[in-house]
Every structure is written in structure tokens, then in C-alpha cells.
Amino acid sequence: MTARADGWVMIAPLTAFLLLMLALPFAVDCIYAISRVSFETLRAPRIVGLQNFAIVLRDGEFWGAMLFSLRFALLVTAAEILLALALAIFLAPLLARFPWLMAPLLLPTMVAPALVGLMYRLVLHEFVGAVPYYFVLLTGDSPSFLGPDSAFWTLATIETLQWTPFALLILYTAYQSIPTEVREAAALDGPGPWQMLRLIELPLMRPALLAVGFIRFIDSFRVFDNVYTLTGAGAGGSTTTISIYIYEAFFRRNDIGVAVAASMILLAVAFALLTLVLRWSERPA
Amino acid sequence: MKTILAAALLALGAGGARADVTVLGWPGGPEEVALRATVEDYNKLPSVAADDKVKLIFFSRDNFWDKLQADLAAGTAEFDANLTATYAVGRYAPFMEPIDLPASAHAAFSDGVLKTMQFEGKQYGVPTDLSLHFMYYRSDLIAKLLSDPAWKAKYTEIAQAKLGKALVPKDPDQWNWDDYAATALFFTKSINPDSPTRYGTVLQMKNLLFNMMVWHSTARSYGGNWEDTSGAITVDGPGYRAGLELYKKLYDAGTSPKDSLSYEYAEANAAFGSGQAATMLQWNAAFGDLDNAEKTPAVAGKIGTVAPPAGPDGRFTHIHGLGLGLNASSKHKAGAIKFLDWLASPEAMTIYAKAGGSPALQPDIVATLAKDRPDLVKLGTFAGQYGFVMNGATSAKALQIYELQAKEFTGYWAGTETEDAALKATATGMAALLKK
Numbered sequence: 001m002t003a004r005a006d007g008w009v010m011i012a013p014l015t016a017f018l019l020l021m022l023a024l025p026f027a028v029d030c031i032y033a034i035s036r037v038s039f040e041t042l043r044a045p046r047i048v049g050l051q052n053f054a055i056v057l058r059d060g061e062f063w064g065a066m067l068f069s070l071r072f073a074l075l076v077t078a079a080e081i082l083l084a085l086a087l088a089i090f091l092a093p094l095l096a097r098f099p100w101l102m103a104p105l106l107l108p109t110m111v112a113p114a115l116v117g118l119m120y121r122l123v124l125h126e127f128v129g130a131v132p133y134y135f136v137l138l139t140g141d142s143p144s145f146l147g148p149d150s151a152f153w154t155l156a157t158i159e160t161l162q163w164t165p166f167a168l169l170i171l172y173t174a175y176q177s178i179p180t181e182v183r184e185a186a187a188l189d190g191p192g193p194w195q196m197l198r199l200i201e202l203p204l205m206r207p208a209l210l211a212v213g214f215i216r217f218i219d220s221f222r223v224f225d226n227v228y229t230l231t232g233a234g235a236g237g238s239t240t241t242i243s244i245y246i247y248e249a250f251f252r253r254n255d256i257g258v259a260v261a262a263s264m265i266l267l268a269v270a271f272a273l274l275t276l277v278l279r280w281s282e283r284p285a
Numbered sequence: 286m287k288t289i290l291a292a293a294l295l296a297l298g299a300g301g302a303r304a305d306v307t308v309l310g311w312p313g314g315p316e317e318v319a320l321r322a323t324v325e326d327y328n329k330l331p332s333v334a335a336d337d338k339v340k341l342i343f344f345s346r347d348n349f350w351d352k353l354q355a356d357l358a359a360g361t362a363e364f365d366a367n368l369t370a371t372y373a374v375g376r377y378a379p380f381m382e383p384i385d386l387p388a389s390a391h392a393a394f395s396d397g398v399l400k401t402m403q404f405e406g407k408q409y410g411v412p413t414d415l416s417l418h419f420m421y422y423r424s425d426l427i428a429k430l431l432s433d434p435a436w437k438a439k440y441t442e443i444a445q446a447k448l449g450k451a452l453v454p455k456d457p458d459q460w461n462w463d464d465y466a467a468t469a470l471f472f473t474k475s476i477n478p479d480s481p482t483r484y485g486t487v488l489q490m491k492n493l494l495f496n497m498m499v500w501h502s503t504a505r506s507y508g509g510n511w512e513d514t515s516g517a518i519t520v521d522g523p524g525y526r527a528g529l530e531l532y533k534k535l536y537d538a539g540t541s542p543k544d545s546l547s548y549e550y551a552e553a554n555a556a557f558g559s560g561q562a563a564t565m566l567q568w569n570a571a572f573g574d575l576d577n578a579e580k581t582p583a584v585a586g587k588i589g590t591v592a593p594p595a596g597p598d599g600r601f602t603h604i605h606g607l608g609l610g611l612n613a614s615s616k617h618k619a620g621a622i623k624f625l626d627w628l629a630s631p632e633a634m635t636i637y638a639k640a641g642g643s644p645a646l647q648p649d650i651v652a653t654l655a656k657d658r659p660d661l662v663k664l665g666t667f668a669g670q671y672g673f674v675m676n677g678a679t680s681a682k683a684l685q686i687y688e689l690q691a692k693e694f695t696g697y698w699a700g701t702e703t704e705d706a707a708l709k710a711t712a713t714g715m716a717a718l719l720k721k
Contacts, residue, residue, distance in 0.1 A: 039355075039357075039358035040358070040379050124544070125552060125555055126543070126556070128559065144544050145544060146546070147544055147546055229347075231491075231547050232491060232493060233692065235546040235547075235698065236492070236692060236697070236699050236701045236702050236707075237492065237692050237696065238699065238701060251348075251351040251354065253685055253688075254685070
């Protein structure tokens, strides 16, 4: 067998796996996206052209969900990056001396998001939760954590608390990998700590910042589990993320074609965003 | 070696031939406990062949109905009989097979109860459990309210100030919705600093279809319905408005916890069980845990239950049934039908009820169970006297309609939508759903 044939043989299992697990479902999705299809007609979709896309794009709830997800993702990504950057810099000496400390710091990321949602349903419950208990103890009253005015901020806080350690891990690694000689050379010009951070360290960390920003933005934009278990779609649909919109169209409204069309739009947005970020990260520092 | 291989193949073949009847039940509650006990007895019957023994499986409760929908649509044969419910009979009917129950089923269930498992005149399940609503109240607090002159005077003062009516305390079994509202206001600390509870009631207002069922008991008593007898959609009417406004008034007045807009069954039970809410409109299934001194010591032994308060059109409680029916894709239909036929008998339902299930049974069977399950007497009485199903609420799109109402009405309660807009959107959405 030639080396070329060996290569084909070696890559065949992975190719078959990708075709089966990605290409085939994607092809089915492409058909469903242009079909009128429900659970009753899964095997006999009726082609309707771009009608589903038109329904989605004209649906105020879709745009409401997109706006919620965008606000949520921007806020959460910014908060996580800022917090993680601050922690990476302040904890750097400690983590350099005791590297094992990173393990307990990463614990929140190991909990399934759905469980995080369920956990906070308990933690924030006015009568059984620890947080309201101490509020009542100290102030005589407990605020509404999941009411219509506060649900967004509570959800964003929970998401930030869970995923900041992930950003910390990447940014700390990037911060640590800045060569000592670079810092020493810069120090000869006598910059203050802020100048060192702004002019030397942050530009060198840009690829890591962009990577973590992109991953966390996409992840929080398509958030589902913890929001769904905590507030569901929210009062009047006020906490409907784009993933919840798709889920409800699929399972609750039985409009599978519309749900798949909405997820195709989401895929296109994510793809465009990824292309932009990649181009930006390739620019010289 | 050949002998060993042959024996192994024989054993494998025998294993393959033994096809148990697999039943998918409702997990994690008294229904599961009852079904396990009933199946255990069924499997011991000498008339049940080894191939027809029943095996139980359970999903998680979270999004149970969506998972069931996906499995049924995929044509799964992993279970032969599965759960269905009054509000979902139409949704699952395309994937299930109607059953003809034996005459013994009529000895166990009334026609009305059997109808909770029917769609387009066909029987799709055995009605194993009936759910309805109780008005739960703190009997110790209400007893004091009915006897303490100072509390009575304060109650009337609050009712006059907040509701514009000089009401006097009444026995909960005589309440109309004004009496309930006045009691909720009286037992709210922010309104009456002498109240022993923080809140007068606890409302379940999360955007969730089951919460709509609870609220429907209020709306129906004010004359609200999904459709009139001619099939015209009637939600945008005075009955629905009165019910919506009552909830909004109570929530805005602070009689229910601030996070009530994220409350469902468990949260409401936790609030009432903490001893910090005086009343609660809740499913009958909650009583067992709330009255259990080990689980809820703060209120156990101090709980009264009556049917929901009366409105101008009378006193009503939403009812729906859970039941087990036949999966159309089952590979073992004969065995599954045999089990379902037996399950619909008085004998099986007696076992089921004694083990903790909540079937609505014929009065003569309930009489034999009254000592073990006094709550079943109340269940049967309330279902018979006050039970209702909204017109159209067993249609194929019923679940979507519940979802639609939940979204729109929680928007009104949260203040993000006007009542007019919510009702108009509901009526329009319902028309579209029922037209498809």
C-alpha cells in the first residue's frame, strides 16, 4: 500500500464520523429549513422555499430574543474578561508559587449549567435560599432576584460567576507566557505599571484576549441551560434567549421548519463573527 | 467448546425471545411509587405469562413531555405503553393507538373520568391519576381570625381600604375571591405589621403552562372560557379580565413573594411550607408533603384544604388526568393491552390508590378506600362538584394554547404588557393555532 493510500485509510474513520455526525444532520437541517415540517411530518416535509426564513425575520419575538442574547453576551463577555484579567494579574505571583490553586478556582466551570440554574433556584429562593436569608437578617427584607426588573442582571451575574474562571485560565496562561526579557527591556524605558500593562502586556495578550472573548461571546450568546432552569422564557418572554426561542419553536410550537431556519440564521451570524475575529487577530500587534 | 457455544447461543436466543412489556411512567412522585407497587402485584399474577411481565422505565420530569414527543415521533419501540395527559392527548394521538377498555373499566371509572383520556371520541389511555386544585390555608391562623375581635376589626379595615368593601372574615369553605383577597391582604406584613406571616398568599406566576391551569380555576369562576359552545374564542372577555386583574392586584399589593413571577409548584410549596404564607391555591398532590411533619414541620398539622373560592359563575377547579396508553410503534402490543386492561380494573386501581396514586374512582370503590386514603374522597367530591375542562382544552394544540396564555398573561402581570394587548394577542394566537 502506498503512503497516499495509507493516509486515506487513516483518515477514513474520522471522515466517516464527521459525515455521519455533522454532514448528515446538516443536510437534513438544510431540507427542514425550507420545509413546512412538524413532529407528525418528520419523514415527509413539504418544501416551502424561504418561507420559514421570512417568518423568522418578520417575527418580533425572534428579534427580541436576538437583542436579549446580544445584550447578555456583550455584558457577560466584558465582565468576564475584565474580572479574569484583573484576577490573572493580581493572582499571578500567587499562582506562580502555588500552581495547584488554579484547580479549585476552575471548579465552577465543572458544574453543568443546568445544575447551576437549579442550584440558584434554591440559593435565591426567599424562604429557603442562603442569599435572601442573610438579606433579611441584615436589612429586614430581601430584594427580588428574579423579578421582571432584576432577572437579566441576576442571570448575567450567575453566568459571569460560573465562567470567569475559564477566562482566567486562558488569560493567566497568556500573561505568564510574556517573555521576561520583553518586560526587562521595556522596564529600561521606565514605564509605570499602567503603561507596562497598556503598551506592552495587553498588546502581547491580544490573541488570547480575542480568543477568550470570542469563545465566551458565542457561548453566552447561545446560553440556554441555566436561564431555562431559572426563569424559563421569563414573564411575558422577557428572558427569551435565542436558544430558548429555537427550543420553543421546535418543541412547544411544533414549528420545526421555523426553528431550524432560526438556527441557520444563528449559524450564519456565528460564522461571520468568527471570520471577523480571525482576520482581526491576524493583524500585527 | 462447541457445547458451551451452543449453550451460550441458546441462552442468548431465549433472552431475545423474552420480550417484557415496557411501560414509561410519570417519574419522581407518588405516581411512580404507586405504579411500581401495582406492577409488582401484576407481575405476580399466575395468569401473566413470562413474556408479558411489565418492566417500568422513567425519564426525568424536566421537559418530560418534549422528550416523550421526540421519542414517539421517532417511532421508538423502547416502551410499549406510555404516559399521556388530558391536555396532551391530542398532541400524542398521532403516535398512539386507541384502546378498547373492558367492561370492568366502567366499574372503576365514571364516563366523565374516562373522557379525560379521550380524543375525537377514542380512548387513548387508562386514567390513573386525577389532578385538581385545593385552596390551602393555615387553619390555626384562620381559626384566630374568625375568633379574635381585634383581628376581625383590622381585617374589615384593610378590606375597606384596599378593596373598597367592608368584609368580615368567613370560613374558607364560604369564600369568594374577594374574601380570599382580603385574607391575603390581612396576612401580609407590609400591609398589616401585626401579621404573623410575611405574605398573605403565594401565587405561581412563572411563564409556564401548568401555572395557567392553576389560574384557570379563578378565570372560570368569573365566567372565563377558551371558547363558547359555538367554537368562538372568548378569552378576551370579562371573565378572563377579572381573573387577570385579581392576580395583578394581589401581586402588586405585595401579598405574594416578590419573585412570584418565577414561581412554580416547588417554589410555592417552599413558601407555604416555610410558614410565611397564609394561603395558597395549589395542586392537590402537594398536601401529602406539606402535612408531613418531617418534611415541613412549620405547617404540618395546621393546614386546611377546601375547593377554590367562588366567583360570580360558581366554584370551579381545573381537572386533568394522567394515564397510560398504547404506543403505536410498540412491538409487544398484545402484552401491553393485557396490562392496560388489567390496570383499568377496580382490583388494580385499589392497589394503585392504596400505594399513593390519585385515581378518581367510582363512589363504591372510594368508600372502601376512605380509611386509607381520606383525601381521595375529597378528590372525588371536588372533581364531581367543581371540576371543569376549558372548552377546546383537549385539542391537538391545547398545550400550545396554554403556553401562549402563559407568555401573554405573565407579561401583563409583570407590567411589560397591557391587559388589552395581552388578551388581544392571546385571542389572535389561539385563532391561528386552532385554524391550522
